[in-house]
Amino acid sequence: DQQVKQNSPSLSVQEGRISILNCDYTNSMFDYFLWYKKYPAEGPTFLISISSIKDKNEDGRFTVFLNKSAKHLSLHIVPSQPGDSAVYFCAASENGGSQGNLIFGKGTKLSVKP
């Protein structure tokens, strides 16, 4: 039973436009959420995180929104660039966010076309 779901396996966006990647979770004990980006043949790299006490966190072109009542979070990339093409994983943890035990979604492959 998947606790973190990324229902879109892939997303294609034009360069310069907004990319919106979505993630849903079922475990109400999750209190810390993260997004990781993964290029082929490399390990995932941390992108941005958000604590459950916030509903928005921004870092440059990347913004994560958290809707606790809907158990939904989204990652916005504005503007999208070809170098953003990668697989994006949503992850969650509970009990103060010990990242050693993250629950990951299956990922969304983002393709940004020039």
Next chain:
Amino acid sequence: KAGVTQTPRYLIKTRGQQVTLSCSPISGHRSVSWYQQTPGQGLQFLFEYFSETQRNKGNFPGRFSGRQFSNSRSEMNVSTLELGDSALYLCASSLDRGNEKLFFGSGTQLSVL
């Protein structure tokens, strides 16, 4: 500062064999976690080690085991390999437990024939 180093990069084994994978965390990092990535299941948590002690374990059979040494380096072992164990095994390290950023290695790609 060197990143997380995993060896070997690729491994081919046959069913029934056992395998040991190695992970050297970033210098100064004390927490090491292991994840399995497969196309169908995504990234799944295997176990976490901190101060040479297993702190968390995922939902994997006992054939999967690991350990951490006093220098924080970690190994994971899979015994009696099955075809379904074919996956990318990722090691991640962090400075400490808690809200610390995880740094992943490039992984060991294991193929079981």
